[in-house]
Amino acid sequence: MNKLVKLFITSISAITLALVSFTSSFAKVEGDYIVLGSAISLTGKYSSNGVHTQNGYNMAVDRINKMGGVEVQGKKYKFEIIYYDDESNPKRAAQLAERLIKQDGVHYMLGPYSSGLTKAIAPVTEKYKIPMVEANGASRSLFTKGYKYLFAVLSPANQYLEVAIDLAVEKNGGKGVRIAQAFEQDAFSQDVRLGILDAAKRTGSEIIIDDKLPKELNDMAATLAKVKATKPDVLVVSGHTKGALTAIRQISEMKVDVPMLAMTHCDAAKLSKQHGKKSEYALCASQWHKNLSYKDKFFGSGKKYDKDFKKEFGYAPPYQSAESSAALLVFKDAFERANSFDRDAVRDALVDTEMQTFYGNIKFGPGGQNVAKPMILFQVRCKGDECENKVVAPTKWASDKFYHPIPKWSERS
């Protein structure tokens, strides 16, 4: 009897072991499916943008699968994604990346939401030599570490508001301007700040206020009082959605008059919806806008993407969704050019990527950042109580004229 039990246990463990090794060696491609993995913030403080990212991924997977999938060595494959919820927590994200790679046997990764979480995952994917195409980590420090398996479809953070300074200098007749800036103390916002410092140096501009906002802060009254006293030509604010909403609230309440106001995260903050006319004339950096003229065969144009996305998910796609969809297009393209499932072959194909998607041109620089796509600026403009984001820079895609300077509060109705 005892022997029988032992035999039973041994055979069960043998079968389990065999199964485990079997699945992990073939999980990257199961049957007709190419399996991608992603840790994503479905709960916690990044959950809304995490969901935008996931919707972007899912939309692209559906579209690519419906339109014939990915052709490798003459056979058609479909995409499938394994998701885990990282709870907006970097440590958890790194654990889940390990789990995706070691237990689920995933060989190709899609990025999480936010620079912080991408930073947590990148060392893991690098260690296991897993190619990761990410769409939501813009921090410059991601691209200076010499990562070889990290590819980002978006423009790095330091480029976010450089264009705004150029625009201000242009409006000032090519002379340097006086800049007041307030940035939150986190990786992303500080990278945006570095971009402004570069732009200021390049254009001979002077930075007269340089405030760093603590993460917990939701009151900028002191910074704005300084702005009022020093009268700069440009005010630059970056502090995620909280920074954008706080800035507009207090600028309008304190009647701070600046000729130009440049920010990030306006669309994520639903600025024009939450603050209405108070947000008018704010200039916002964005990775993407539906009116840009880029095209691809899967989603057509930005406008078509906007329409299809609305139909599928019931809301207009923020740029976080658009760039996430683009990540899948990049993967498909790389698999087909590599014509193989070998990780290094796919990685090499990713390095050579040069393509246009509805989201923008994509070509990776030596650090893995997208160097082919400029940032755009839009300005909030209102008609009556209806406010809209109008693209004003770069001039190639501008649908409307940049309104400058911002009228004084005393002249605004």
Added chain:
Amino acid sequence: MDFLIFKAPMLMVQASLDGILLGILFALIAYGMALQWGVMNIINIAQGDLVILGGYIAYTMYLVGIHPAWGVIVSPIIMYFVGVLLYKLVINKVVDRDLFISILATFGIAIVFQQLMNFIFGADVVVAQSEYGTTMLFDNSVTLPNSKIFSAFISVLYAVALVIYMKKSRLGRAIRATAQNARAAKILGVDTEKVYAATFGINAALCGIAGALISITLTLHPYVGLPYTVRSFMIVIVAGLGNLPAVALSGMGLGLFEEFADYILGTEFRIGAVFMLLVFILVYRRFKLSKKREYLK
């Protein structure tokens, strides 16, 4: 740049007024904390999260088309019951325990509240619009948002009402008696269990009022509760328990301190300065207490 404030006297006025108005709001939250700390000997880490929940109640009203300022009436009513419920579910089990247990328990409550608010209201930062406009002083060089004046006024109103209530009403007297000596109060027929529940409810209601005011003056997000807890903790440490004028003064002092730290040390050290002050005060108090208690050794 750092000393801009000394060059422009108007900035000094602006900073002082901003600080005082903000400080009054902090004082209201701190008064709730002092009350239940004094009565129940519980340090409520979830204080800030109760504030944010109160804010979301006002925000919900704003969403359905009611002016968010009505939140200062609706929110405390709802929050009172939330507080009583919390007491019955969790707090009554930790009331007589070690202070450490109550900190752990309320820390747990804070996490649950944050996740619940995230789940119900989403992770987006939101604001409610009061459209109260702005008061301009000194030829427009000092601006005060009317919403901030409104919130300071409401805070003072509620605080005064509460002081009168505590002095005159039966429940108020029972609460004060329990705070002085719970056992004696019990022997003399005070239902301390009821008093505890009411105290926690009143604290939650005060948080509800503060939250509604924050929804129209600052911003709301499920995870920004902690700074309010820390600030009120600090105010209470400075002012002591059960001393409303001291709480109000120390609240305004903290508001002023924050604003001036911002101008003189720089915005990045604003919150840091608050923590430094806390450390300094704790060390100072210990130093003073050790002098007094020497004979005990």
